[in-house]
Amino acid sequence: MSQPGANAVWVIGVTFGVAFLLAIFPLPQWLAVARPDWVALVLIYWVVALPQRVGIFIAFLVGILLDVLEGAALGQNALAFALVAFLALILYQRLRVFNLGQQAAVVLMLLSLNQLLGQWVQNLTSSGADTLLFLMPALVGALLWPLVLVLLRSVRRHYRVS
Amino acid sequence: MTGVLALTLIFADVRFNQMAATRATLSNAAYPFYWLVDLPARLSSWSSQILVTRSTLLEENAHLRSESQLLQGKMLQMAALRAENLRLRALLNSSALVQDDVLVAELIGVTPDPARHQVVLNKGTDDGVFVGQPLLDADGLMGQVIEAGNASSRVLLITDATHALPVQVNRNGVRAIAEGVGRLDVVELRHVASTTDIEVGDLLVTSGLGRRFPVGYPVATVIEVTRDPGQPFAVVKARPNAALNRSRHVLLVFKQSVAD
Numbered sequence: 001m002s003q004p005g006a007n008a009v010w011v012i013g014v015t016f017g018v019a020f021l022l023a024i025f026p027l028p029q030w031l032a033v034a035r036p037d038w039v040a041l042v043l044i045y046w047v048v049a050l051p052q053r054v055g056i057f058i059a060f061l062v063g064i065l066l067d068v069l070e071g072a073a074l075g076q077n078a079l080a081f082a083l084v085a086f087l088a089l090i091l092y093q094r095l096r097v098f099n100l101g102q103q104a105a106v107v108l109m110l111l112s113l114n115q116l117l118g119q120w121v122q123n124l125t126s127s128g129a130d131t132l133l134f135l136m137p138a139l140v141g142a143l144l145w146p147l148v149l150v151l152l153r154s155v156r157r158h159y160r161v162s
Numbered sequence: 163m164t165g166v167l168a169l170t171l172i173f174a175d176v177r178f179n180q181m182a183a184t185r186a187t188l189s190n191a192a193y194p195f196y197w198l199v200d201l202p203a204r205l206s207s208w209s210s211q212i213l214v215t216r217s218t219l220l221e222e223n224a225h226l227r228s229e230s231q232l233l234q235g236k237m238l239q240m241a242a243l244r245a246e247n248l249r250l251r252a253l254l255n256s257s258a259l260v261q262d263d264v265l266v267a268e269l270i271g272v273t274p275d276p277a278r279h280q281v282v283l284n285k286g287t288d289d290g291v292f293v294g295q296p297l298l299d300a301d302g303l304m305g306q307v308i309e310a311g312n313a314s315s316r317v318l319l320i321t322d323a324t325h326a327l328p329v330q331v332n333r334n335g336v337r338a339i340a341e342g343v344g345r346l347d348v349v350e351l352r353h354v355a356s357t358t359d360i361e362v363g364d365l366l367v368t369s370g371l372g373r374r375f376p377v378g379y380p381v382a383t384v385i386e387v388t389r390d391p392g393q394p395f396a397v398v399k400a401r402p403n404a405a406l407n408r409s410r411h412v413l414l415v416f417k418q419s420v421a422d
Contacts, residue, residue: 017195020195021195021198021199023274024195024196024199024271024273024274025199025274026199026203026271026272027274029276029346029407032274032276033276035274056164057164059164060164060167060168063168064171064188065188065191065192068185068188068189068191068192069192069195069196069274070273070274070275070278071273071275071278071280071309071316072275072278073172073175073176074171074172074174074175074181074184074185075167075168075169075170075171075172075175076172078164078167078168078171079165079168079169079172082164082165082168083165121172121176122277124172124176124177125176125324127277127278127322127323127324127344128277129277
């Protein structure tokens with residue numbers, strides 16, 4: 001499938017699809033608390049790698065689908081993802097020259113904001129968390145960032161997504 | 163722009179409940195994901211059904227046969243009791259209780275957010291599922307349908323922090339409201355006066371007062387009653403009878419007649 005010069009945009013869709021599957025994969029209760037936000041990680045990667053392709057609107061659509069999958073209030077993840085994509089669009093030039101550790105720190109900030117916005121919306125329906133444990137997915141996500149980056153970069157290069 | 167759109171959506175959904183139809187439509191897009199994620203579980207259960215020795219099957223067959231005979235014996239008595247019950251109800255001029263119809267469904271997904279207690283079923287509006295439909299497993303009430311797509315539906319469990327249902331104590335008919343607290347093994351009874359006759363071990367059944375759940379299905383068993391003189395109400399905790407985190411085969415109930 002990787003003929004030279006092809007801009008295989010479908011690969012982006014496939015990676016999001018895999019992220020959705022990981023996001024709803026059943027986990028035991030104690031592990032589910034620390035489930036990283038896979039979709040947000042993939043989103044950040046694509047915004048940083050291809051800011052002209054994946055932006056705020058794509059983030060919004062992806063968020064709506066995740067809302068439906070999670071049974072969250074419609075727009076909860078859409079709002080958070082739109083903000084994350086917006087910040088990533090501002091930061092992408094700096095992110096690209098950062099080393100992995102610095103990148104992970106920025107990703108931690110973005111993912112934490114994502115979780116925080118989600119908590120605000122959940123508190124509207126009084127089903128929010130009452131401890132700081134809700135930041136756990138952001139922490140695990142940031143630790144996994146180098147892995148996601150290397151994996152998605154090799155996918156992008158292999159299929160020449162541009 | 164998108165932020166405002168998202169906020170509008172959130173408020174339309176959370177505050178005004180306006181997005182039910184949209185959600186139902188969109189849930190059709192979510193169904194393939196749940197179907198895919200559930201595939202390994204289905205494959206493993208399929209293979210464990212196919213790869214069984216003959217002796218195990220024979221053993222199971224014998225076991226099931228004896229159980230079926232036992233249940234049939236109990237049913238004989240049940241028929242007589244039902245007839246008697248109908249006669250007595252007729253004497254009291256109250257409407258007859260008609261047996262409820264059920265549809266067997268399979269659980270294909272659990273919501274990933276540990277703060278929400280929802281499950282996804284493999285039956286939707288194509289099979290007649292409707293919003294508000296009660297869900298049972300073999301041991302008791304599990305929850306109610308809150309979103310019905312064409313081929314799948316989403317169920318809110320009775321232990322979710324946003325769920326409450328009217329119950330009564332099976333022993334003496336005392337009524338109460340059972341509320342979820344966000345833990346899978348506990349529901350709490352709200353506003354039970356300290357002098358109420360309720361004890362550890364009491365079975366709570368649906369009272370049918372909310373007109374959502376049919377009467378008489380077991381909900382939970384009381385496991386703790388704390389009567390603190392300093393508090394206006396007793397704290398009553400109960401454990402749901404249904405295996406909320408284990409059941410895979412579940413029953414959707416169709417009410418056939420209004421039973422009062």
